[in-house]
Amino acid sequence: MKKLFAFLLFGFMFFGLNAQNKSDLPNITLKNLDGQSVNVAEINNDGKPFVMTFWATWCGPCVKEHNALTEVYDDWVEETGVKIFSVSIDDARSTAKIRPFVDGKGWPFEILLDVNKDLARAMNVSNPPHTFLFDGDGKIVWQHTGYLDGGEEDLYQEILKISK
Amino acid sequence: MKRLTLLIALVLCATAIYGQDFLTKSKVSGSFQIDGNYYWEDKGIGITEEDINGESFGAYGFGKLQYQLGNFTAGMRFEAYQTTPMSGFDSRVKGMGVANFFATYDxxxxxxxxxxxxxxxxxxxxxxxxxxxxxxxxxxxxxxxxxxxxxxxxxxxxxxxxxxxxxxxxxxxxxxxxxxxxxxxxxxxxxxxxxxxxxxxxxxxxxxxxxxxxxxxxxxxxxxxxxxxxxxxxxxxxxxxxxxxxxxxxxxxxxxxxxxxxxxxxYIYNEGQELLASLSYSQKGLGMVLQVxxxxxxxxxxxxxxxxxxxxxxxxPPLNYTHTHSLPSMFSYATQPLGEMGIQFQVNYTIPKKTLLGGKYGTKLAFNYSQVNDIKRDSINVDGVNMINQPGTKGYTSSFFAIGDRMFYRDFNFEIEKKISAKWNLTLMYINLYYDMETIEGHPMAEPVEAHFAFGEVIYKINKKHSVRVELQHMWDNVGMDQEIDPIYEDNYNKRGNWMAFLVEYTIAPKWFVSVADKYNYGNPIAEKRDHYFTGSIGYIKDQTRIALSGGRQSEGLVCVGGVCRAVPASSGLSLTITTSF
Structure with missing residues (x-):
């Protein structure tokens, strides 16, 4: 087992090198609300900054954060062209509930379902909400855990810094 | 440890071979979390030196390290659990070491x-x-x-x-x-x-x-x-x-x-089966889902x-709504793998902005009904004897559509969330709960909980960064203060009777939060158990690092995630949590 592990590890590294990895996003495939597969590594916003925020239906501060972001989203998009990707880490109990939940609350974000926390693990998210800001090249420029009322203002300042 | 050495050796070796190219494309990331608890004696809630058993300090932590190079990822997680009798963890989790390692090429x-x-x-x-x-x-x-x-x-x-x-x-x-x-x-x-x-x-x-x-x-x-x-x-x-x-x-x-x-x-030889089905409808502002x-x-x-x-x-997967407020979350549902039939219906609706009921900001409504019953089991005939659930037999027969008489859980709740003005936000919730304590918590002879809860929350934004949040809750239990209790079953009443609770939190976005809270079991049928559970906490967040310190009393309860629960005993003490990632 150990030998096999060592052998594969080395093989993987060799192949790994040949790949071009532009962004900080890992090669993980998640479903969107239409059930279609989305390769996270391919996420971008046509060279403009984007936000990725991890949440769950059972997480009170996450819902508050999403409500607050909904309030300001139109203005932010107009000012900076930013886009928000919202990743639900709810497990299978809620998979079918996410779409009605999101629509019922009127959230305008692009939703991804991280049903077994593959992306959360790969991005070292321990507790939701956890928000990442990516620049136009998909590099993480800022991140924040937790949400306190008014915290979205801080995120906006960071977005302004990198949007020209 | 060998694995770690191996991993480092490989990284170094590959670095030597590929040099510059390797270094610029490699990414190392990770995270860690430390939870420390210090428990003390608190006779007020029945915690003695014997309960603590000399293990007043509990600490749990993990550190994760991940390495990425293009399509290749490798990682490991170190864990340490110094559990104590007060922490409620399974004693087998105690220990430390590299609990997880992996390598992926994709x-x-x-x-x-x-x-x-x-x-x-x-x-x-x-x-x-x-x-x-x-x-x-x-x-x-x-x-x-x-x-x-x-x-x-x-x-x-x-x-x-x-x-x-x-x-x-x-x-x-x-x-x-x-x-x-x-x-x-x-x-x-x-x-x-x-x-x-x-x-x-x-x-x-x-x-x-x-x-x-x-x-x-x-x-x-x-x-x-x-x-x-x-x-x-x-x-x-x-x-x-x-x-x-x-x-x-x-x-x-x-x-x-x-x-x-x-x-x-x-040890029954029955086959197992499970069905999960959901039907949903949603449009902007309205979402409905029915699940069985x-x-x-x-x-x-x-x-x-x-x-x-x-x-x-x-x-x-459990279907019921996950309560997060401190009083109803004391009665969380745990799934019953041996048999259950559940239904859940949920509606989320936003009354549009600029309407009579919606006001300037819109009003968010949520309605939820869940119920879980046992399945119906009929005895089987083995060598002329009617029996049920006997080892070595098929156990029972069960008709697919027949619902068992015993109800495990029922929850009906309604929530209104309203942003009143730029400064004020109001949330109100009503919950009606039925909770079969005997089945869910495994307490023999425990009376089911049939309770009503009211919850109210007001957030006042003092300015862009400063906010005050006040939460009030009340629970009306079917067990009254004057109910006669058989001393043998006293433990079944540890959290029974009426409760009230409040929380006041002051936050300075995005960094500081401080809160005080109390839960008061004033209606417990046993006079000595009419206790306050007072807690205070303070926390600091800087980017992806969060430090929180809290102290006070913790009531007996279940910590549940996805229908899997861990029973936590009542305790008193201090706890510190630090999480970060890089």
Whole structure:
């Protein structure tokens, strides 16, 4: 087992090198609300900054954060062209509930379902909400855990810094 | 430790070979968390030196390190659990070491992972491995996984390995720590991605199927005074589909498991089955979902002697609403793998802005109804005797659509959230709960809880950064203050009777929060248990680092994630949590 592990590890590294990895996003495939597969590594916003925020239906501060972001989203998009990707880490109990939940609350974000926390693990998210800001090249420029009322203002300042 | 050395050696070796190119493309990331608890004696809530047993300090922490180079990722997680009797963790979780390591290569078409694997097939009914730090739960599979995506929309996965059981070795262990081999294959076909004419169509469809088998070498077991022949291979399989048309969605998964006598099901030879189905409708501002579920004898573990939450191969999703407010969350539902039938209906609606009821900002409404009953079991005739659930028999018969008389849980709740002005935000909630404490918590003879809860929350924004949040709650229990209690069953009343609770929190976004809270069990039928549970906390967040310190009393309760619960005893003390990532 150990030998096999060592052998594969080395093989993987060799192949790994040949790949071009532009962004900080890992090669993980998640479903969107239409059930279609989305390769996270391919996420971008046509060279403009984007936000990725991890949440769950059972997480009170996450819902508050999403409500607050909904309030300001139109203005932010107009000012900076930013886009928000919202990743639900709810497990299978809620998979079918996410779409009605999101629509019922009127959230305008692009939703991804991280049903077994593959992306959360790969991005070292321990507790939701956890928000990442990516620049136009998909590099993480800022991140924040937790949400306190008014915290979205801080995120906006960071977005302004990198949007020209 | 050897693995770590190996990993470092490989990285160094490869660095030497590829030099500059390697360094610029490599990414190292990670995270860690430390939870420290200091417990003290508190006679007011019945905590004595004996309960603490000299172990007043508990600490739990993990550190994760991940290395990425293009399509290659490798990682490891170090864990340390210094548990104490007050922490409520399973004592077997105590220990430290590298609990998890893996290496993955995935180029989008083909992916291979070796090491400790987390994955799930479909909804997880026949296979789900995951990790839940707050529960001390980890059923990861040590072995190999391959993923193949030959065409757009088609995914085929295979897994092979043995599950983690706390710190037990994987080979040459006692019967209780032995784990069977788990092998599985899953296929999924998303029609919209692979059939071009369906691209952008209102009609959406995806199909999937899974097959999982566990192998345990022992085929004989002595139970009571009978010798039983055990199946060495137990197969479980499932089929699923997701259909959608415009605003409507329908998804379902049905799973079966062949005979799998185990300590958990009292060694009956019944087959297991499970059905999960959801129907939803949603448009901007309105979402509705109806879900039903039936579970019959679906405990599926890689060691037939395992009890509790150990070594689950399959996952049974609970359907009920997850309460997060401190009073109703004391009564969280735990799924019943041996049998349950559940229904849940949820509506979310936003009254639009600039209407009479919506006001300037809109008003958010949510309605939820969930109910879970037992399944109906009929006795079977064995050698002329009617019996039910006897080891070595088929156990019982159960009609698929018949609902059992016993209700485990029912929850009806309604929530209004209203932003009144730029400064004021109001949330009101009513909850009506039925909770079968005997079944859910395993307390013999416990009276079911039939309670009403009222919850109110006001947030006042002083300015852009400063806010005050006030929360008030009340619970009306069916057990009154003057109820006569049989002293034998006193423990069943630890959290019974009326409660009230408040919380005041002051936050300075995005960095500081401080709060004080009290829960008061003023209506407990036992006078000595009419206790206050006062807590205070303060926290600081800087980017991805969070530090929180809290102190006070913790009431007896269940910590539940996804229907899997950990019982936590009442305690008194200080706790410190630090999390960060890089």
């Amino acid at each position: 180029n989008g078409t083909i992916g291979v992972t070796v090491g400790d694997i987390y994955d799930q097939f479909g909804n997880g009914l026949v296979f789900r491995t995951y990790e839940e730090w707050t529960l001390g739960f980890d059923n990861s599979l040590r072995g190999i996984r391959a993923v193949f995506r030959p065409y757009d929309g088609v995914t085929i996965k295979g897994i092979y390995g043995k599950q983690r059981l706390y710190w037990a070795k994987y080979d040459n262990v006692s019967a209780a720590e032995e784990r069977g081999l788990v092998r599985g294959i899953d296929g999924e076909w998303d029609l919209n991605s692979s059939i071009t004419s369906l691209n952008g169509s209102k009609f959406r469809a995806a199909l999937g199927a899974s097959f999982v088998s566990k192998y345990e070498a022992d085929s004989k077991l002595h139970v009571g005074d009978i010798d039983l022949i055990m199946p060495q291979n137990v197969a479980a399989y499932s089929g699923r589909m997701n259909l959608g048309y415009g605003r409507f969605g329908f998804s379902t998964e049905y799973a079966r498991k062949i005979n799998d006598p185990s300590s958990f099901n009292n 579920k039936r579970v019959d004898n679906m405990s599926f573990k890689s060691n037939r002697l395992a009890t509790q939450n150990d070594l689950d191969i399959g996952f049974i």
